[in-house]
Amino acid sequence: MDVATLVAQAREGKPRAVARLISMVEDASPRLREVMAALAPLTGNAYVIGLTGSPGVGKSTSTTALVSAYRRLGRRVGVLAVDPSSPFSGGALLGDRVRMQDHATDPGVYIRSMASRGHLGGLAWSTPQALRVLDAAGCDVVIVETVGVGQSEVEIASMADSTVVLLAPGMGDGIQAAKAGILEIGDLYVVNKADRDGAATTARELGHMLSLGEARGPGDWRPPIVKTVASRGEGVDEVVEALEKHRAWMEAGGELRLRRRRRVADEVEAIAVTALRARIGDLRGGRRLESLADQVLSGSLDPYAAADELIAGLGA
Template sequence: MPRRTDVPTLVAQARDGQPRAVARLISLVEDASPVLREVMAALAPHTGHAYVVGLTGPPGVGKSTSTSALVGAFRARGKRVGVLAVDPSSPFSGGALLGDRIRMQDHATDPEVFIRSMASRGHLGGLAWATPQALRVLDAAGCDVILVETVGVGQSEIEVASAADTTVVLMAPGMGDGIQAAKAGILEIGDVYVVNKADRDGAQTTARELNHMLSLGPAREAGAWRPPILKTVASRGEGLDEVVEALEKHHAWMSGNGTLRTRRQRRVRAEIEAIALAAVRARMGGLSAAGDALADRVVDGTLDPYAAADELVAGLGAGQPSAG
């Protein structure tokens, strides 16, 4: 039997900013550890402080470079920064600095920066579930800002974006971005748009196209947030201050009118329901004898499946509290 995980000590160390404790707690999240419930209970009182920024966009736009440059810009403002690089398609994880991650090594020795790659290892609900839990770890570790970078493409990006307070959509000149963006539904999720590699030909065209496509969306009400379109050359650190300013502006706008709280409530509610459904499913599996007896009656035609389902649901109340 592995040694018992000392959750209170781990949480205390993580709050103290010890990188190994933070890494260990995120591993517990990734592995859907049996102590996850205890971890989340211990973290809860220390969460709610971090501002979560999602970075998404098609492959090749320079997401990792932009994330790294953004880390630098926030560090220059004295912020403690967390980075969660989420790769829904990769079986690898565990904080290894692989491939593009190498660019993060600029910050690897900075004690005020926590960097973590994450994959959906053991989790039933996949990353949609693991991401908010990992964010709570970094939040409790005192991060002022957490950047969530999605490595994958498509639906998973949108799911991960939904875990963020603010979503930054990255583009680059050329690449047929317009069509790709429309396909990925990326035009609905961006709060800030960034055309990276702006020193290349076509940056102005991409920005103009983006502006045009955004203008085709539903009319914005008075006081609504109008997503800015910025230009960066992340590899040279150019334009990042403007991005940070846009993020601060969006954060202030959201805080001022209650949007920040509404967004957080909505995603927490989805998270709670997912956990509750998993608990119900597990409990149903546990009602083995009762479930078999109900199935028997349906096979015999003395009960219909809906009435059987009702009895099964009613039986859940008599069960043990969910074990998470």
């Protein structure tokens, strides 16, 4: 199927076309460039929510509950479950099937697991492109769910309009939070499993630690803390409410545009650097670098001047 037809079908919300396009992103298809050019005029509508937290805090359950809440508001919702450690990907994972049960028959929901399967720039590169597919496919809200391990939560936070950090009572989560640096990335904190012992303590400790953070001015955003029992849907409407407030605050102050601009600038820069490296790599087999090396060896050129000529020769 040609790219124009795929994009047209994705725009109508046909799940198979959306799936095909995201697979092309994951596989770094040679037609990706054509896909992105076709998608460009269709994007800019989706509100991107990042959702992260340690294993066991209830990310999948919370995502499912959030999807339900947004569906009740009539929004079309996309979910990208990003697993930086998984070598697998795609909609065939058991996890997806289980999670999709609530929304499997709902044409207003698209759920997809993603892994960095050999993509040059990894998920940091493929995720924004997959977001663009869901955006063009008419999603009003896209939830990017990722395990909070290592750097991945920071990376994903930089791709979202609003970032939700999920915690659960006990397990020294407060201290873990400080360690993981999640205190700097959350626009909204959710203490899930709030029916368990220690939920109040976790929320209080978290509030204390957030207040110790950088000083905030009168117009600054103060990340709220919401308690939920996602498995019963309790508190989830409050989460949506807080997210909508954050979105309104970002739109009013210009923060939303700044975040998105920074995000796109990162993406464009990453593509440019990769393209330049590839062009230099192409020269290795050829005569140009060899001839420059010969001139350096003969002393007629220094290595810096040779590098300049190499760059000029890229036709960049």
